[in-house]
Amino acid sequence: QVQLVESGGGLVQAGGSLRLSCAASGGTFSSVVMGWFRQAPGKEREFVAVISRGGGRTNYADSVKGRFTISRDNAKNTVYLQMDSLKPEDTAVYYCTAGAYATASSRRWGDFNYWGQGTQVTVSS
Numbered sequence: 001q002v003q004l005v006e007s008g009g010g011l012v013q014a015g016g017s018l019r020l021s022c023a024a025s026g027g028t029f030s031s032v033v034m035g036w037f038r039q040a041p042g043k044e045r046e047f048v049a050v051i052s053r054g055g056g057r058t059n060y061a062d063s064v065k066g067r068f069t070i071s072r073d074n075a076k077n078t079v080y081l082q083m084d085s086l087k088p089e090d091t092a093v094y095y096c097t098a099g100a101y102a103t104a105s106s107r108r109w110g111d112f113n114y115w116g117q118g119t120q121v122t123v124s125s
Contacts, residue, residue, distance in 0.1 A: 002027035002114040004096045009119030012086055016123070020081040022096030022116055030054070033102035034072055034079040037109055038092035038121075045095070047107040049081060057104035064090075086123045093118040 008020040020036070035050040049060045049070040058070050069082040079096060099112035106112070 002029075002032065002098050004098060004114055004116035006094065006096045006116045006119040009094060009121045011122045011124065014086060014088055014123055014125050016086050017082070017084045018086065018121060020083065020094055020096075020119060020121075022079045022081075024077045024079070024098060027098075027114075029077040030074040032098040032100055032114075033104065033106060033112075034070075035097045035099065035102070035106065035112060036070060036079075036081045037095045037097060038090075039095070039118075040089075040092040043092075045109055047109070048094070050102070050104055050106055051079065052104035059104055059107070061107075083121070086121075088123045088125045091121060091123050093120050 003026045006022045036048040039045040051058045051070045055072045067085045072079040095118045096116040097112040098114040102111040
């Protein structure tokens, strides 16, 4: 059983940056694919980014490509989401997720087994 705890959310002005962190425990971190999803009010949870077990492969939603960067530190059991050039439409609860059978191409929430509680990101215009 993998437990995930996100941190780093908050309020930022448009054009600003935030760095989300997700600390994992209870499993072998390097054996799971890690990802980030987000959910805005009244909308479905959507894929943001995914990173392979070793960190060598990443994929992003088109809406964040070039602005967000996912990375992981397997020695620290932590995955990060660096968010730059933030826009008001990035406002959402951001969820960290882990998938024992996911791949670096996984984009469906059903591909992932474990979820954090989420952290709120609010971007003001």
